[in-house]
Amino acid sequence: MAKLVLVRHGQSLWNKKNVFTGWVDVPLSTVGIEEALKAGETLADVEFDAVYTSVQVRALETAMIAMAQNKSEKTPVVIHSDGKMSEWGVIYSEEMNKNIIPVYRDWHLNERYYGELQGMNKAETAKTYGDEQVHIWRRSYDVPPPNGECLQDTAERTIPFFKENILKQLKEGKNVLVSAHGNSLRSIVMFIEELSKEEVLKLEIPTGVPLLFSYENDKLTRE
Ligand SMILES: O=C(O)[C@@H](CO)OP(=O)(O)O
Numbered sequence: 001m002a003k004l005v006l007v008r009h010g011q012s013l014w015n016k017k018n019v020f021t022g023w024v025d026v027p028l029s030t031v032g033i034e035e036a037l038k039a040g041e042t043l044a045d046v047e048f049d050a051v052y053t054s055v056q057v058r059a060l061e062t063a064m065i066a067m068a069q070n071k072s073e074k075t076p077v078v079i080h081s082d083g084k085m086s087e088w089g090v091i092y093s094e095e096m097n098k099n100i101i102p103v104y105r106d107w108h109l110n111e112r113y114y115g116e117l118q119g120m121n122k123a124e125t126a127k128t129y130g131d132e133q134v135h136i137w138r139r140s141y142d143v144p145p146p147n148g149e150c151l152q153d154t155a156e157r158t159i160p161f162f163k164e165n166i167l168k169q170l171k172e173g174k175n176v177l178v179s180a181h182g183n184s185l186r187s188i189v190m191f192i193e194e195l196s197k198e199e200v201l202k203l204e205i206p207t208g209v210p211l212l213f214s215y216e217n218d219k220l221t222r223e
Pocket residue numbers: 015019020021022023111112114138182183
């Protein structure tokens with residue numbers, strides 16, 4: 001039985017300031033680093049075969065901090081796809097491969113692009129546009145924020161990527177860690193758990209808390 005762990009990055013400096021972040025590349029706050037350390041402790045006994053992250057530093061930091069505590073003591077090595085997934089593969093000698101865990105970094109797992117809301121304070125935006133409108137922009141499936149992606153747009157890049165890469169590894173019996181973002185992970189959980197547009201409105205993924213799934217008979221089940 002293969003394992004899939006999804007973890008949202010620890011608190012970032014802009015999560016702390018309550019600012020829409022999206023594709024702005026903001027690092028972890030001190031609290032975020034502590035959350036990543038804790039996630040790593042929780043996952044210390046899981047023998048991962050591969051790690052996937054977005055290209056954003058908060059997700060990469062979280063993955064690296066967590067993996068540094070893994071009892072396998074393998075070295076996580078970042079592998080950049082340059083947009084060409086076919087170029088990914090075994091690039092080290094067999095001997096080295098035993099001691100490393102590949103960390104695949106790809107933009108398809110990036111946070112939802114928040115368009116014109118990026119850099120704006122969430123509470124102030126709610127004062128200007130109303131709580132309801134801001135909740136729709138933040139959590140609905142198919143209403144995009146101004147010039148940004150709605151969750152459906154995000155899902156159109158995350159789900160094919162998930163199927164072609166992560167699910168493929170799970171089918172081969174590999175254990176996979178995915179370190180990504182609130183909304184990119186919401187779209188993946190929506191797919192795994194077959195949530196409706198209404199159900200996804202209520203789906204919140206907290207920072208730094210690993211979600212564990214087992215993969216058996218072509219099915220992912222949350223533990
Ligand atoms: O600002 C963002 O990019 C996201 C994640 O932090 O915010 P929200 O939870 O409002 O979708």
